Amino acid sequence: MVEFNYGSELPLKDELLRSVEPSVCPVNVAIAVAGIVGSNDVTRTVRKDLEVLADSVRSHDIVEVMDAFKTEGFPSDPSLLSEIDRNRIDVALRQKSGNPITLAMILAGVASQIDLDCVGINFPQHFLVRIDRKLIDPLHMRIVTPAEMRAWAKRKGIDRTPLFSRATNRDIALRMLNNVRLALGGRDRHVDALRVLDYKALLADDSPEVLVEKSEVWLDLGDSGMAKELLEQALELIESPSFKDMVRKRIHLLRGSKVELN
Template sequence: MNTRPKALEILRAVGRLPDDRIDLAETALALAALDRPEAGFEPYHQHLAELAAEVADMSGRPLTLAQRVEVLRHVLADRHGYHGDTETYEDMQNANLMRVIDRRRGLPVALGILYIHAARAQGWEIVGLNFPGHFLMRLDHDGERVILDPFNQGEPKEPRALRELLKQTAGLDAELTPEHYATVSNREVLLRLQNNLKLRHLRNDRADKAAEVVENMLLFAPDHPGLWREAGLLNAHSGNLSAAIRAFETFMDLGSRLGASSQLLHQTATLVQQLRTRLN
């Protein structure tokens, strides 16, 4: 069995969807299958359905916000054992949703996708937040809201704890601002998941593998000009000059329509000229 063709089909379809119709868990599984094409989707679909069903079983009556939090934590953390991988945090498996489900541990954003899936299956309002260095979620209900940390068993985070977490990830001088509480789109959650893989490949001096990750990101975010420029830079660094030129040209086309600076467009055009010279 090779699930790669199916995974590519799913990701290209997601690239044509409006953001609010993106199924985070389904898309994350398709991304995972690109690295594990021998693994079938069905066991993971069954597990996602099981998580949603178990939360539903405990939600047969109207629940307060605090009770919804406890149900999510009980199902995902207590019953299924999901937790952050503090021992091998840099392991690439932690950003692959299939392996996260297999191992019951992973990065904050991968675990967050599971919490979001289980909550949204009930119609609950839950979103990811633009918190730097550590993915967090916000659950809203009946005029109340709470911020949850999927890496720490869905633990609610008060402002003081958030401030301490920010200083750990962004430096001792960092302070909370409204930007840190801003919500992120479904595509941004998925981009954040894949950025973890890209950065790990770059730290291992594998620009070619990082370029592959960016090209996979472009399947579900084809209108993201910054990604096209990044794909150009990574492919150029890896010596894949034709791919670099195509990516830069796509960036210039998108960027000119979406308001990229004239300076950046000019710099990119110069890069394309230089790459064409190297090809000839």
């Protein structure tokens, strides 16, 4: 079982905040998240593994880069890893598998060592990277086209735009932390999920969304009083009328009032 490294309150706060600086390589985000998940300080191990992997690539041709990753065994079957481990870059490097955003961070780490520009793409329900102006699907380690991904989004019923927005380090951190939080909730590890949301709150200043997420976890823990208190705090910060109305209804339901949903 993965053990969370919480020895003190948010011990990796500084590492996480440094990793989201715009000038920092996004692989540092994945290293910070792996530490939060409980791998202690994985920086040295991850950097060494990335260096070894980069030495096996050493090409500026993106087709050759993808071929090199496949020669090294990427990607292996992600079902062999738990949902939590798929978010750990140290495990992903060792097992040559992970979820799309974790594999994308491996690509970013290798690209930085061989002087290739790598940009994360905040594709909904997936994650892509752009290396040397080519779009890459990290989950399958292959070059894809925008048209191909638009068709994929259509099949998934995704109508959100833009589809290909550039992901900041902060975007990446929030997505990775959200993945971890959902994986923990799926295993009924709600206390650990709350701590992950504490880290998420560091990156989402005064975010009512995080407060609402915390209220949901407290409900899973059976504490409706704390859930209601968090929703009331969120209500003071919400600007969207529809979001505010939804939270009000949740508060009323927790108070035992009947609410007409429309």
